[in-house]
Amino acid sequence: MEEKGLGFIGAGNMAGAIVNGIVGTKTFPAQRIYVYDINREKCEALQKKAGIRTASSIEELVKNCGILFLAVKPQNFSEVLAAVKPFVNERILFVSIAAGISTGYITGELDCSCPVIRTMPNTPLLVGKGATAMCKTANVTDVDFQLVQSLFAACGTVTVLDESRMNAVISVNSSSPAYIYLFAKAMMDSAVGQGIDAKTALELICQTFEGSAAMLRQPDLTPEALIKMVSSPGGTTLKALDVFYEHHFEQMVDEAMKACTKRAEELGK
Ligand SMILES: NC(=O)C1=CN([C@@H]2O[C@H](COP(=O)(O)OP(=O)(O)OC[C@H]3O[C@@H](n4cnc5c(N)ncnc54)[C@H](OP(=O)(O)O)[C@@H]3O)[C@@H](O)[C@H]2O)C=CC1
Ligand SMILES: O=C(O)[C@@H]1CCC=N1
Secondary structure: OOOOEEEEEOOOHHHHHHHHHHHHOOOOOHHHEEEEOOOHHHHHHHHHHHOOEEOOOHHHHHHHEEEEEEOOOHHHHHHHHHHHHHHOOOOOEEEEOOOOOOHHHHHHHHOOOOOEEEEEOOHHHHHOOEEEEEEEOOOOOHHHHHHHHHHHHOOEEEEEOOHHHOOOOHHHHHOHHHHHHHHHHHHHHHHHHOOOOHHHHHHHHHHHHHHHHHHHOOOOOOHHHHHHHHOOOOOHHHHHHHHHHHOOHHHHHHHHHHHHHHHHHHHOO
8 A cells, every 4th residue: 555645725825835845855755645725826837846645525536645734824714623523533643733723623523632733934935044943742753743743844944842832932943034035125125225236235135134134143152242343333234233122123123923823822812
């Protein structure tokens, strides 16, 4: 009998990022990856791009797959789990990527104590630079947990967290690319307004983000120490920082991150 595959319910942005990462790095054979989406066009587009298979129904997906990725919006979870429920058994491992949806919600809706891994990835998976946080239910085997970790590690880093932190972490690694892009856009707009062409500004900003991230990773260098290193007394940086502090930048970031977590809690209800 053919070995069981990986099944994806949902062929959207995140499923595409994960599948392409897994296939591109040959972490799992493409011919054993199946995707099902109510949107047939997205399903076929992912099939063609990644060279994987499509399933024409959830029943067919479950028949072929021992691991099922739940890659739909949180708002679609109830309908998807209801559609999976008739075919479910305790040997199927579920991997959720949804914001706010707890492992308990999944097993409760399925009325089955299936093993569940709850993950929180991010879109930089698309370029092999993802950061994924994950937790698991107690009945996930070490072998399965290692396998799923390796699938995400194929396109980035993996961090294991307690489930109680899985809503808060969304604001740290999953929604946060959007805040970083907003910051980049604001810097670009200002640079253009000051006569630097957009392409040059973007390249300088990207290189500065990468360099700053590398500095943050240096042992013994705190964010505060790094800020001090840039800020010459009586110089330009302090003038810029004064404006950020006047506008309560840190408080604004805190409020934004807490709003993100609150929304995850609402989505999970
Ligand atoms: N985008 C991001 O940066 C991140 C997203 N996530 C999580 O990933 C999940 C997916 O997000 P994302 O990829 O952005 O969403 P998308 O909307 O791109 O993909 C979801 C896909 O699921 C399809 N779908 C909807 N209902 C069903 C159904 N009943 N059966 C099968 N397929 C269905 C949608 O079809 P249609 O378009 O026709 O509705 C769509 O193709 C979400 O739960 C989100 O919380 C996690 C981390 C980061
Ligand atoms: O905005 C969202 O709900 C999803 C979850 C994390 C990133 N995007």
